[in-house]
Amino acid sequence: MTKKYLPFIVLLAAGLLLFYIKKNQRGNAPVRHSPDITIPVVTNEEFNRKPHTIIYSKHARCRMDCRHIDESEVLEVLQNGQLNYEKIGQNEKGKTFPLEGITRDRQNVRIVFAPKEDDLVVVTVIDLDRDWDCNCKDP
Numbered sequence: 001m002t003k004k005y006l007p008f009i010v011l012l013a014a015g016l017l018l019f020y021i022k023k024n025q026r027g028n029a030p031v032r033h034s035p036d037i038t039i040p041v042v043t044n045e046e047f048n049r050k051p052h053t054i055i056y057s058k059h060a061r062c063r064m065d066c067r068h069i070d071e072s073e074v075l076e077v078l079q080n081g082q083l084n085y086e087k088i089g090q091n092e093k094g095k096t097f098p099l100e101g102i103t104r105d106r107q108n109v110r111i112v113f114a115p116k117e118d119d120l121v122v123v124t125v126i127d128l129d130r131d132w133d134c135n136c137k138d139p
Contacts, residue, residue, distance in 0.1 A: 047097045049078055052118040059136055060122040066134035067127045073103040074122060077111050084110065096123055 054074070056064075064070065081099030089096040093114065100110045107130075112123040 047083070047113075047115065048118070048120065051115075051120040053120075054078075055116065055119055055121045057121060057123055060124050062136035063125045063134060066132045066136065067107070067109075067125060067130075068105075069103065069107065069109065069125050069127075073105075073107075073109075074111055074125070076103060077101040077109060078113070078120070081111065087112075100128070 054071075056071075064074070077099050081101035084098045084100050087098040087110070089098075089112075094116075096112050096114045098110050098112045100108070102108055108128045110126040110128055112126075114121040114123050
């Protein structure tokens, strides 16, 4: 009797596996905006994608190490990443600009940059799909 139903069980298991893989596959997710959120206007003068120098904070270096992201991937996101307007920050040190993109090794990342004169400071690097074990202590 089990031999009679075995093909159906295998087919059902394969279908469930395919559904799970498609549901958890990495990729560009559509950005959804609430109608009541105002998106700040960012001009090219505020955020420069071609800085004179890129400065990496100690925190960013630690996060990059934990998440296996190198400088070339940071440059790739800087040049091609999408600015997440909802996550733009402002504090006493100035504005921070989060860019999101997919690295060459298929990591969906957010990299937070802070302009400093003609340079850019990499504040932190976040993997949006995976929670890495990381022990970066801020001073």
